[in-house]
Amino acid sequence: MEDVMITVENLRKEFKILRRRPGFLGTLRSLLSPEYEVRTAVDGISFTIRRGELVGYIGPNGAGKSTTIKILTGIMVPTSGRVVVDGLVPYERRVENARRIGVVFGQRTQLWWDLPTIDSFELLRHIYRIPAGVYKQNLELFTDLLGLGEFLNTPVRQLSLGQRMRADLAAALLHNPRLVYLDEPTIGLDVVAKERIRRFIKEINRERGVTIILTTHDMQDIEKLCERMILIDHGRVVYDGPVEEVKRRFGQHRILVVDLEGAPEEVSVEGAEVIRRENGRVWLRFNRDEISAAQLIHRVGQRYNIVDLTLEEPEIEGIIARIYEEGV
């Protein structure tokens, strides 16, 4: 199909980890008769991503996120399964695949540490064989959108984290990739810097139709940027669909916080679960499908004297955290 950018079918990746035995004799034995432990990092993942989509790819640490991204970028060969990115199998045609994609690893820069920022762009121009016209046009556009002008001549190691991330984003896009992987592009940034990065990501997705795979731990990134998210845990897809749908499907729980007069010893209300107590303040979790907030307040009011109350709506942050902790 023409408008499919990425197809992943039944992807599996197992790691063989050498079991180390303690002591010198153990090391010797490990060397002579190695014993391996097999760990499954990706356990049968399938999904399809269309051209021009901006997809959040999220999951707790160790869920298999980076392993999937490594396979998609061609850095790693899967144990089994099928992966096609823009018509190519990335790990079979790594160099060709590399020409078409852009990658930002938020945790480590792609830039040359000791050189002025502009020098990194110049080097990438040659490595990617970017035509002079395209290079000039992109550099001007990104300088404008990301405000690179103030630090183009500053060595990368002297840049603030926010500046560095902006430079990294520009570097990953200079060669007009059709597909970009952004791995935690807002990590460690302040609110203003995050907002700027998000605006830019949105802009290149909308204006240039660049397909974007975004991995992040910041749920605001997902809410503000993505229409779709793929949530993985223990190497499997546990949710794949609209971001809004997650709230509906997993966010039936709301929380009523009440301050009760006289801080009663025992608090229990039918239809709600006490999840926290602090003196007179009680947090009650209830399912919106079973009982309405008004009904619950009424019930509480019948048994205790309510001094004050607030109602907490489910936030995606909390919903995801709960999925991470308890499973789907």
Place this chain on the structure above:
Amino acid sequence: MLHALRCYLLLVGAQARAQMQYRFNFFAQVFSMIATYMGQFIALSWLTDRFGSISGWKLEEVILFYALAILAWGFAVSLFFHLVSFEDQIREGLFDRALVRPLNPFVQLLAGQSPIAGTGQLVFSIAAFLWATGRAGVVWTPLKLLYLLGVAVGSALILGAALVTVSALGFFTRRTYTFYWSLVFPARQLVHYPLNIYSQVVQWLLTVGLPFAFINYYPAHVLLDRAADLPWPLLAYLTPLVGVVAFAAAYGLWCLGLRSYVGAGS
């Protein structure tokens, strides 16, 4: 190919510019090297003074062996020494950057250092070599100069091959420093002395295993017009060929290592 060479030169140039920001390191390096080598020279001359000669070689000739080894090391350090620290790149995931760029990752790895980092060693090596050839009474002819050029290239490739092998082993074991210090470094130390002081086993190992004898021992025979003393005089002329073959083999191993790295994952 042309693109790779162009990128190599550009990347090395960039590294050189980066390196220039740390000029103090350069001088510190030169001074520490002079101190180290002076110590070794003194030990060496004490030995030969005491015994008159080592296995039939006069002090001046032993110094020539030594100087040839240092000369080769000067070139090798300038071009390849950073390969020893490859395990850091793997561990910190920095090598993955090379895999998402459309350029042979081997070229990107080789281009990870500027020759300037080794300049101190190289300048010192050349000076020591000139001094030693003077003392050893080497008679220079145009043919010998041409030969020396071939030896220099071949020797740099032989040592380069050893360092490429060290980095290739890093793919399989996630360790590189240990292979340098346990294999390459001791072998380098061995060839500082004339090969014929060692047992047959060691002589063979340094000829066909880690062929460091081609760096100084065999070529020195030609410079001293004593090639006829070798069991096979042809050995004295094989340095460039050995260099090319060794480097190609090391590159082959490196590619195998890369395949295992990409296959196994980390």
